Amino acid sequence: MLELALRHGFGGFSLDVEIAAPAAGVTALFGPSGCGKSTILKAVAGLLRPREGRIAFAGETLLDTARGVFTPPERRRFGLVFQEARLFPHLSVGSNLRYGLRRASASDTGPGFEEVLALLGIEHLLARRPGSLSGGERQRVALGRALLMRPRLLLMDEPLAALDAARRAEILPFLAKLRDVAGLPILYVTHALDEADALADRLVLLDSGRVLAEGSVEELTARTDLPLAARRDAGVVISCRLLDHDPGRGLSRIGFAGGELVVPLRPEMPGARMRLRLRARDIAVALVPVTGISVQNQLLARLTEILPGPSPAEFFLRLAVGETILLARVTRDAVERLGLVPGMELRALLKSVSFDHRDG
The missing domain is CATH 2.40.50.100 (RNA polymerase II/Efflux pump adaptor protein, barrel-sandwich hybrid domain)
Structure with missing residues (x-):
């Protein structure tokens, strides 16, 4: 289980949240831009040190500001996928993927190279460079590289936000397949309701740096006291x-x-x-x-x-x-x-x- 309690502030923004995410499935952080979703993800990844807080994963304390505990990002063994694929442009798709494999610990278990290729449907892209790929193809390769690192937890920061509707529709089935096949806990940041509908096992609704509600997608979408009910697609x-x-x-x-x-x-x-x-x-x-x-x-x-x-x-x-x-x-x-x-x-x-x- 991922447990966190964070308090942080910058530029007039204040974050004060407590979240518990299960050790399996997809937990989606959902809310409007600027509500604190990506700040939480960066703190979990170790890319941001909050002013106060505690983060624990699988019983291991990664951050405890009161005790001076801070585990560096590389020792947390979490995989990250951002809005931009961030592939090495001078390397082929195959080399980008093998870079992730080389970063995996020998003791870690996880999908093998051929398994990831089949899961994401990227076998035919191995010889190509990132510059020749579509946006959806680049994100699938970035996802494959993160998986081959054999992370304990996969962090995804609005991975489809930079894609047009056609490319988003192309990659969503691969993400759903990953959720069902890989058996890897995923913390997924999005402000797109269709992504939360399709992928999330647990939904955390955020607004202005606070948690409004958390629970299953089915449970929260049936409530009329939440901002979701004010949407036209409620x-x-x-x-x-x-x-x-x-x-x-x-x-x-x-x-x-x-x-x-x-x-x-x-x-x-x-x-x-x-x-x-x-x-x-x-x-x-x-x-x-x-x-x-x-x-x-x-x-x-x-x-x-x-x-x-x-x-x-x-x-x-x-x-x-x-x-x-x-x-x-x-x-x-x-x-x-x-x-x-x-x-x-x-x-x-x-x-x-x-x-x-x-x-x-």
Whole structure:
């Protein structure tokens, strides 16, 4: 487990946080620019000495300002991936990767050279120089170099922020694959909600140098008292599994704890696990089943709460669909017109085209 308590300040900014991250999976530090995400990451890496604090990893104290303890970055054996790939431009991709391998300790365990090449799909790039690579390819090579150092913890500081949408979509599946295959704890800094949705096992929400909340992605996205609820793309993230495809109709069927959804044809194989964001603005409600309509997803739901929305004219409806909680964003008029009260049985209506491949 990674445990930290930090207090630091510079240029009018004040950081005061306590965070505990599990020893496996991806912990994402999420928040707007300037909230302290990268400062925390640099302190964990040993690139910044906070004014006060303590950092411990796997039972080893790396920083304790009260006792004068500070472990240098090179002795922490953490891997770092930044916004810029920071590859050696005069070396080939293969040489850049082997540089990481040479920095690994003989006693460290981790993926081998061929394993990393296959994991990141970079076998065909070995002879090329960094200057001839796309942004997504450079980041995959930088990630490979960090993995070959066989780090105890991987630190990623907005690794996709410098990429355009197409390159981000290209590399996100590799990061998800890394999370599932490498078995390496990852501390991931981002201000992009789709990255947190796709990758994070645990989410730490930050604002102005403070922790607002921490927990699973599913738990935090279901809360309406956090800044996430004020976003236009606010909604609940659910874990689900692809059941089967119907290529003739261009549809796939997805199961989750509470029901099934029909979505546009997905690229994954049946049995694949994924996450979907069900945006609150995409969910309508009906008092009875609706016929003669294009919407195929009509989920039986129980209205558990009516909560204030992002404006005085709107509300969030908290809907229980089996074991899963959904949020629907509706107008005050809809609540009054339908006579909605907690305890009612409703139908939650979701258009299939509300989902696209980026939601996975």
